[in-house]
Amino acid sequence: VSRNRTRAFIPEMLLWEGEVQRGLALLVTPAGEIAGVASAVGPEANAADVERVPLPGQALLPGLVNGHSHGFQRLIRGRTEYLGAGRERDDFWSWREPMYACALTLTPEEVHVASRQAFVEMALAGITAVGEFHYLHHQPDGTPYPDRLELSRQVVRAAREVGLRIVLLRVGYARSGFEVPENPRQRRFFDPDVEDFLGDVAALRSAFGKDPGVTVGCAPHSVRAVPRAWLERVAASGERLVHMHVAEQPAEVEACLREHRLRPVAYLRELGLLRPELTAVHGVHLEDEEIRALGEVGATVCACPSTERNLGDGIVQADALYAAGVNLCFGSDSQTQLDLLGEARMLESHLRLLRLRRAVLDPGGGREDGLGARLLFAASRGGARSLGLPTGELRPGVPADFFTVQLAHPSLVGADAARLLPQVVFGASSAAVREVVVDGERVVRGGHHPLAEESGRAFSRLSRRIFG
Numbered sequence: 001v002s003r004n005r006t007r008a009f010i011p012e013m014l015l016w017e018g019e020v021q022r023g024l025a026l027l028v029t030p031a032g033e034i035a036g037v038a039s040a041v042g043p044e045a046n047a048a049d050v051e052r053v054p055l056p057g058q059a060l061l062p063g064l065v066n067g068h069s070h071g072f073q074r075l076i077r078g079r080t081e082y083l084g085a086g087r088e089r090d091d092f093w094s095w096r097e098p099m100y101a102c103a104l105t106l107t108p109e110e111v112h113v114a115s116r117q118a119f120v121e122m123a124l125a126g127i128t129a130v131g132e133f134h135y136l137h138h139q140p141d142g143t144p145y146p147d148r149l150e151l152s153r154q155v156v157r158a159a160r161e162v163g164l165r166i167v168l169l170r171v172g173y174a175r176s177g178f179e180v181p182e183n184p185r186q187r188r189f190f191d192p193d194v195e196d197f198l199g200d201v202a203a204l205r206s207a208f209g210k211d212p213g214v215t216v217g218c219a220p221h222s223v224r225a226v227p228r229a230w231l232e233r234v235a236a237s238g239e240r241l242v243h244m245h246v247a248e249q250p251a252e253v254e255a256c257l258r259e260h261r262l263r264p265v266a267y268l269r270e271l272g273l274l275r276p277e278l279t280a281v282h283g284v285h286l287e288d289e290e291i292r293a294l295g296e297v298g299a300t301v302c303a304c305p306s307t308e309r310n311l312g313d314g315i316v317q318a319d320a321l322y323a324a325g326v327n328l329c330f331g332s333d334s335q336t337q338l339d340l341l342g343e344a345r346m347l348e349s350h351l352r353l354l355r356l357r358r359a360v361l362d363p364g365g366g367r368e369d370g371l372g373a374r375l376l377f378a379a380s381r382g383g384a385r386s387l388g389l390p391t392g393e394l395r396p397g398v399p400a401d402f403f404t405v406q407l408a409h410p411s412l413v414g415a416d417a418a419r420l421l422p423q424v425v426f427g428a429s430s431a432a433v434r435e436v437v438v439d440g441e442r443v444v445r446g447g448h449h450p451l452a453e454e455s456g457r458a459f460s461r462l463s464r465r466i467f468g
């Protein structure tokens with residue numbers, strides 16, 4: 001859509017300069033950037049050459065940014081919630097087997113169908129950008145596709161059709177683990193050489209260089225899945241945006257200690273990877289010294305509470321991370337649920353159960369909206385920072401990525417401006433989301449996504465094909 005008029009989005013409430021305010025219009029340039037705000041009834045928002053977009057009864061907030069996603073895992077939602085016959089326990093490690101079985105069966109078009117459905121659900125929940133931690137690269141026998149980027153292209157295509165901004169975090173995967181025999185179900189993930197991995201990162205960057213809605217990052221899967229030489233090579237490359245799974249499970253930390261005689265964060269520091277642009281996904285099993293080290297450089301920890309609790313990983317020590325100066329963000333990871341505000345709510349809730357206290361992550365100062373603001377910030381600007389995006393906040397000169405909630409929705413009715421942020425973070429159902437705008441374009445209108453039906457039908461067919 002090419003536009004030539006400035007638009008004035010006119011909600012009932014708008015988060016601007018840290019305050020939820022009434023009577024303001026958000027001005028968006030024809031190029032889809034935020035120009036600023038004006039009085040909703042003043043001349044600026046009502047000029048003849050301004051297109052007015054009334055959003056009555058809605059509150060407008062910065063777009064949510066999903067820092068960590070594996071889109072295709074939406075397929076196994078609700079399908080791994082039992083103990084297999086003869087099994088005494090299930091955990092992260094055994095959960096991976098049905099997940100791998102699913103990953104092994106998908107055709108390129110099916111990767112597209114599964115990812116698109118996850119992205120539609122994200123858009124409907126107010127998410128405007130996703131960091132897709134993409135490790136499904138090759139044919140089921142491990143041979144690269146004639147176009148090595150085939151599956152990455154399917155994922156990017158899915159996100160762009162849905163209208164989401166995507167950061168394709170191209171994963172490097174070299175081995176099943178330290179002194180772990182190769183798992184044939186991981187064949188689609190493996191590259192024989194670190195140069196294949198870094199070469200694809202560069203190739204993806206040039207393939208999508210013309211689309212401002214697509215950027216590319218580098219994601220060595222974990223200290224378990226790549227050897228030291230790969231991480232040294234990544235550290236020496238020009239790649240700055242680096243995401244890794246770090247300390248999700250105690251066994252992974254123990255293996256790192258056995259192989260490198262260092263805990264994961266100390267190991268990353270030794271390699272030169274402990275930098276402001278590093279995102280440690282999960283960071284559940286960190287010791288104080290590691291938390292301090294992450295905070296000293298201002299790195300990010302991406303918490304994925306719905307997945308971490310589903311897999312029995314543990315609880316992210318976000319209180320200690322905030323105290324150390326770490327940037328926090330959220331990811332939907334395994335798509336067990338898809339509600340980023342729900343992730344924020346869960347992180348705080350898990351810590352309440354753990355510490356036997358309330359308002360654990362409150363930044364102090366006695367503000368009624370302090371905790372809500374902090375959690376919303378993590379779900380928006382915190383994620384954008386992790387992904388190297390300028391979005392996640394409403395200010396002049398950045399892309400207009402935002403969403404609105406319907407204030408009359410039963411989960412929000414009675415909300416007021418002074419407490420709107422905690423009311424949204426702790427109370428709003430994602431069904432309250434009404435409009436979602438990316439780069440100034442409306443992706444969700446009136447709570448409806450134009451691809452929802454088509455995507456849902458294709459996804460149902462795919463689910464039947466795989467699971468019967």
Ligand SMILES: [Zn+2]
Binds near residue numbers: 068070133245281334
């Ligand atoms: Zn993950």
